Amino acid sequence: MRALFLRDLALALRAGxxxxxxxxxxxxxxxxxxxxxxxEPALLARIAAGVLxxxxxxxxxxxxxxxxxxxxxxxxxxxxxxxPLPLEGIVAVKAAxxxxxxGLPLVxxxxxxxxxxxxxxxxxxxxxxxxGLGTPALSMIGAFGAAxxxxxxxxxxLLSLLVLPLYVPTxxxxxxxxxxxxxGLEAGTPLLLLAGITAGVLACMxxxxxxxxxxxxx
Amino acid sequence: xxxxxxxxxxxxxxxxxLAGLSFVLRPGAALVLRGxxxxxxxxxxxxxxxxxxxxxxxxxxxxxxxAYAAHADGLKxxxxxxxxxxxxxxxxxxxxxxxxxxxxxxxHLRHRRAGALSAGQKRRLGLARMSVTGRAIWVLDEPxxxxxxxxxxxxxxxxxxHLGDGGxxxxxxxxxxxxxxxxxxxxxxxxxxxAMASVDEVxx
Numbered sequence: 001m002r003a004l005f006l007r008d009l010a011l012a013l014r015a016g017x018x019x020x021x022x023x024x025x026x027x028x029x030x031x032x033x034x035x036x037x038x039x040e041p042a043l044l045a046r047i048a049a050g051v052l053x054x055x056x057x058x059x060x061x062x063x064x065x066x067x068x069x070x071x072x073x074x075x076x077x078x079x080x081x082x083x084p085l086p087l088e089g090i091v092a093v094k095a096a097x098x099x100x101x102x103g104l105p106l107v108x109x110x111x112x113x114x115x116x117x118x119x120x121x122x123x124x125x126x127x128x129x130x131x132g133l134g135t136p137a138l139s140m141i142g143a144f145g146a147a148x149x150x151x152x153x154x155x156x157x158l159l160s161l162l163v164l165p166l167y168v169p170t171x172x173x174x175x176x177x178x179x180x181x182x183x184g185l186e187a188g189t190p191l192l193l194l195a196g197i198t199a200g201v202l203a204c205m206x207x208x209x210x211x212x213x214x215x216x217x218x
Numbered sequence: 219x220x221x222x223x224x225x226x227x228x229x230x231x232x233x234x235x236l237a238g239l240s241f242v243l244r245p246g247a248a249l250v251l252r253g254x255x256x257x258x259x260x261x262x263x264x265x266x267x268x269x270x271x272x273x274x275x276x277x278x279x280x281x282x283x284x285a286y287a288a289h290a291d292g293l294k295x296x297x298x299x300x301x302x303x304x305x306x307x308x309x310x311x312x313x314x315x316x317x318x319x320x321x322x323x324x325x326h327l328r329h330r331r332a333g334a335l336s337a338g339q340k341r342r343l344g345l346a347r348m349s350v351t352g353r354a355i356w357v358l359d360e361p362x363x364x365x366x367x368x369x370x371x372x373x374x375x376x377x378x379x380h381l382g383d384g385g386x387x388x389x390x391x392x393x394x395x396x397x398x399x400x401x402x403x404x405x406x407x408x409x410x411x412x413a414m415a416s417v418d419e420v421x422x
Binding site: 002003004007010011014015071073074075076077078079080081082083084085217218 | 264267268269270271282284285286287288289290291292293294296297301305306308309310311347351
């Protein structure tokens, strides 16, 4: 398990691994939003939390189609499936590696980009906290979607369509928590619900993903 | 413990390919599968490796003992030869990769990126993976593709050494490896056409 995690990190960080793709996308979205909605600090402050959350979600989505497809195409997935590692563990580890290389950088860079969107000072702590709680769920749900579409050529479109509805609860509660905090309101309830969703996803999704992967490898 | 295949029927996507196959593979023995392209050798090997369920019959003694080598080697182009091999060794709970590097004459290439290897060198690296798994049953699908004569000899030596240690090998190949092995031609076991299984079975 550890070897697989370290290998995925190494592959993501080396040339051609796609590390930075999500980060660059997030940066581009957030930088361009003020240009597209106009120079109104008050409006930006109101939509900042939602834009940051949506940007992070789409940035996560961007790299999902390669999550399992690379290993499927070069045959490594078949070989991993015959190894002592359980498929559930393989998917969970790959989702964890995806989070570390995609989700975590987004969480860390979000407060910096919050400045560009005139996010009120009160919102930064909860923004980072909500992204930190929510993005692991995005990676794990994405890994489930990737497992569903693993054998399909150009499965990225189908993957996005399958995964987006599952992303909605995380987006709603994550953005709501960040928005309430930015307005100076109490954000505990949406944060708890967000944490609950993530906990549920992390507990259940590896098994669902392992199951569909086993079917897809036949 | 031997590998026992009895009255096995295998299929692809619900369509039966082979039926009524039985054989026993004892420690120290190899079985070479032959048959024309599309006869179902790969499907049979995938079933024995546990990647798909048999349509009928049983495979006994294969659970957690099979090291499988498919057409694709599963190499990562961005990792070096030694890193690729060390990864697979640690996945299988092993650590020593030196013997495998020596056996396939890869020691001088250890720091080369796998993406920069020739086709034959990649194949050798893919086969060296078998040696670092520590598994008893090698299931090899066309292992000699893109290997030159000298490399085929290296491979045959590695299989012989594995068999000498009490291992087993199930090999689908078209060339003569010079192994002292039984040969099983799968062509006579071709399943009757039209005996389509329920489509839902694929998902069960």
